[in-house]
Amino acid sequence: MNNLAHLAIIMDGNGRWAKLQGKPRTHGHQQGINALRNITIWCAKEHIAYLTLYAFSTENWSRPKTEVEFLMRMLKKYLVQERPTYLEHKIRFKAIGNLKKFSPTLQKTILNLEQETATHTALTQVLALNYGGRDEIARACGRILERGLKGDLQELIGAHLDTAGLPDVDLLVRTGGEMRLSNFLLWQSSYAELFFSPVLWPDFTPEHLAQIIASFNQRQRKFGKV
Template identity: 65%
Template sequence: MNTLKHLAIIMDGNGRWAKQKGKMRTQGHKKGIQTVREITQWCAKNDISYLTLYAFSTENWNRPKTEVDFLMKSLKKYLLEEANTYHQNNIRFKAIGNIDAFNDPLKALIKDLEKTTSSNTALTQILALNYGSRDEIKRTFEKILSKKSYKEESNIEELIQSNLDTAGIPDVDLLIRTGGEMRLSNFLLWQSSYAELFFSTTLWPDFTPTELHKIIQSYQERTRRFGGL
């Protein structure tokens, strides 16, 4: 049976969920935040070590300003309200992505929550914020070059791995995308090179721990060869 240390989810379908119900897109995002809370708590109670959620991509800045502003306010509200949830469920919070693009209060909130939850051990919830895998890899090489930490005999793969946003975190075992689309959308491309993929037609606001449990059961029955026989 396959072990599952690192679960990654592309949370897709908030806007379509709202449209189907005749609501504003912002209502879909609000419902999606409730789903984040439910899935995170379930993972903390079911021996999953890392949960990475694609919360805001480098491409999401191209959305209408009103929606981007709402997402930024929602992120701040979520982080403020979830602090107790993280501690009550022994969850460590971590952000990946280029958070320098955010305003100072939001950046401070992210850093503070990372610090205050750093000793929690049941689950590490990782939010990908202003994240794009190509941007991460670009920033990784910039770090390596600026530190001049490579030598002729360096193990280049290890050097890259240790300078990614996810340094110290195991590669993705299972990557789920909700909402019916079948693409990775520039998410954890390096870390998911041997991940098992699962595409759900369920829109993110309707995604439940019950469906997640069924997907994990399916994952555990797959054969992972990692290029071998």
């Protein structure tokens, strides 16, 4: 797995999974937490340095109000209840996205977990929260303009993204059968290898991921070269 430093996953299919079970969409989101935990722990054990997961997009606010409110409660509950997992497995937690739209309580919960796990080195798990790739690039450019910075524009943008200091994405996986990036890590995934799995996220296991990574390791990455 030495070729894979940064893995990104679009966790898609919770709602459809719940529908197939004859249950509300919220049940699918709850089951998705189990997959999130299992994949995160597995990545830590397999020495993958960075795992970035698309948890809540800037577009997700347009979902039904009851679902959005449930997701906000579930996120806070997740950050509190999963704290022992981060501590036991020495996983560093980091959040990216425009967090200012969240409640002060949720922002504080996010910050507390970031600070408590800041020195952990087994894996950096990055949750993309109220995140959109275009929004991230726009915010980075805004910071550059505000500070009147000059220099190589690509380097400046990269240094002011939410993911500054993280390597570019090597492998981007989307579950659930859809084949699109959905505004996720647009800058960072310029040369990422893409895999689209038909498996709905609550059913996605470390075994599925291991098969994808085995295929990834067989690919020859040229980065525009011959």
